[in-house]
Amino acid sequence: MILYIMCFFLFLVGVYGAITKRDLIKIILAIGIMGYSVNLFLILIAYRTGALVPILKEGLHILPSDMVDPLPQALVLTSIVIELGITALMSALAIRIYEKYKTLDITKIRRLKG
């Protein structure tokens, strides 16, 4: 139970960075930390003490009741791919904003420039 609470604390660290920092790059890194904490939480739900890897190999006779749950691992792999796309999109938008306004400080990006 203490591990789940620490995962939630890591999520709160990401939220704090996203709402208090003024640099766009730091905001992108904070959103990444939020995603990693959710992935860690999903992996910890699937874990059971004393269980083994869910892989069939030659010479290893593991019953399916002795394996960890493989479904959240597949879902987390999909989630990692989506986070890669989100990070690439946010980086491209930050580059475009820097070209337009010559700054990355979000308190100075207020003027309309057509």
Place this chain on the structure above:
Amino acid sequence: MHNKYPNEGMSLIVKTITRFTVWLIFLFGLYIFIHGHLSPGGGFAGGVIMALSYVHLTLAFGKNYVNERMKIATMHNLEALGGILFIVIGLIGLYSLGHFLQNFMGKGTLYHIISAGYIPVFNLIICVKVGMGLYLVFYYLASYQRKEG
């Protein structure tokens, strides 16, 4: 092949070491995706490792050196071809057996390379698509030039 752009990229030490390490990274990615249905890994991880070998080459030699060997238009076409082949294989299963993405190949023997039906074919398609897509994301973010004026 002859390097037509000797003044781009990093120093001579980095280029010499890169000539030795790039094919090792590429071969490791190939191994990961060929054994994707027997061990951890698969098409996605293999494609990412292959794309990282191309990123390594670009950082050491400059983007014109890589452009001569692998055109950007070719990468776009291969990525689109991967998406089309995925749907085509699904429609073959729909036509022959009645369900979309149903397995129409032989299952082979367990724990061999030739096994698991069409999963190695999908690993190949996903490897090509993910590798090309990740390298194109890197290329367009790195080769960005601000317009003067």
